[in-house]
Amino acid sequence: MQFETKIAIVLRADLATWQKLNVTAFLMSGIVGAAPELIGERYRDADGNSYNALAIQPVIVLASDGAGLGKIHARALSRDVPLSLYTEEMFATGHDAANRAVVAEYAAADLTLAGLALRADRKLVDKITKGAKMHP
Secondary structure: OOOOEEEEEEEEOOOOHHHHHHHHHHHHHHHHHHOHHHEOOOEEOOOOOEEOOOEOOOEEEEEEOHHHHHHHHHHHHHOOOOEEEEEHHHHHOOOHHHHHHHHHOOOHHHOOEEEEEEEEEHHHHHHHOOOOEEOO
16 A cells, blocks of 8 residues: 655664664654554454554654754754654653753754654655665
């Protein structure tokens, strides 16, 4: 099935593995929070056990360096594409309010980005994420 939109998560390549997993989970929650229609129906196994519903479309995970993330961030903002973001400073916080507070301390150009996520028209996502590579 071909989707009109694309979901891309772009991680800073130099993050530790645990950080990449943590950032991916947080960023995807932002995408789903902004578009609850992305969640499908609950899963059931042959024994009748029920499992949580998942996103209905694939997610591409990309990697970039800090400068590349900055370019992707600027491209998305200039096109008014909604973003989920995770900054370096958020690793030191313990809850949502503290996360929002550390992001609010910085101008957009000064954010120390650890990862970004976006969902938009497929071609637009490809243009915005140009330069990022498939995550190894």
